[in-house]
Amino acid sequence: MIRYAVVGAGWISQQAFLPGVGQSGNAKVTVIVTGDRRKSAKLAEFYGIGSVVDYSSYDAVVCGQDIDAVYIATPNHLHADYAIRAARAGKHILVEKPIATSEEEALAMIAAAREAGVFLMTAYRLHNEPGTVAVLEAIRSGAIGRPLFFQSIFSFQTVVGNHRLKAESWGGPLQDVGVYCINAARHIFAEEPIEAVAMAHRPGDDPRFQEIEASVGAMLRFPSGGLAQFVASFGAAPVDNYRVIGSSGDLELDPGFKFETATKLRLRRDGEIHETPFPHIDHFGAQVAYFSDCITSGTPPEADGEEGLADLRVLRAVEKGSLTGQPQPITSPPRRCHPSPDLVRMTPPTDRRLIL
Known part of the structure; x- marks a missing residue:
């Protein structure tokens, strides 16, 4: 123990x-x-x-x-x-x-x-969650051909007083939920991105966003030509999903990121649609x-720590790109491994918790 x-x-x-x-x-x-x-x-x-x-x-x-x-x-x-x-x-x-x-x-x-x-x-x-790993296994098996495009939205309405709204703690939707989109894209393409372009929005009349951006949108370019597009927001309706479009099919995980709900995979190819729900585990x-x-x-x-560092480099490039309006280069060594079925743990969820 x-x-x-x-x-x-x-x-x-x-x-x-x-x-x-x-x-x-x-x-x-x-x-x-x-x-x-x-x-x-x-x-x-x-x-x-x-x-x-x-x-x-x-x-x-x-x-x-x-x-x-x-x-x-x-x-x-x-x-x-x-x-x-x-x-x-x-x-x-x-x-x-x-x-x-x-x-x-x-x-x-x-x-x-x-x-x-x-x-x-x-x-x-999510590296230990069955739906996330199933997406990667489907792509590795050629289920959608070569992955070409990734699209994702992760958004919700945050509340006043949350420490993630503080600039001093490097808070913001990019860091808090955008990191999920980045991490998913990196493993879907099995590469490290080489360039980021981005823009952000901060409404002037919303007290929640006096120190941070409300929404950040970005495009990442990968060495193979893959493109990943995502939006992360603290000021929109709750959405968390992603879609991968390949050369001969596409797939979608919706919900895709949150731990409160089970993931569900939709795979479309040759005019047929296959849906696979996954058990709701305790992430x-x-x-x-x-x-x-x-x-x-x-x-x-x-x-490991290098996995966190790889995403951090992308986060900083996206942040700088949103501030300057200029494309930002990203340099990270290739990962030696990616999430695989042996990482999955089918841990049952629980309703026993105390929120203060």
């Missing part, structure tokens, strides 16, 4: 990670590190977690013997600090997306984990089960 410290007890930890750990079958949370001990004490009681500490005690937690790994769910600009400190203390790290706010931070995180001999995994839960439970398996077996995780 792999023991985790949850670093940051906000919405994603309450809604998804803490319930998911209980579904994993091979992990448990033993410590919550938080800025609100009163609130987190209720979470600890609900989930049977033995310890709640504030951030000033973080080093004592990671240097102690009560945990094997940390799950970092702080605002983006704090990821690197907490990850590096955990690595230096010999603890494995599961860090939320985006991995960091700069390439320099991500490289420092990767180096710290490597030097300490611990695993650093970026929290790409976070599957992710924790997979990472815990990696720790137990000593097998490096597929979604």
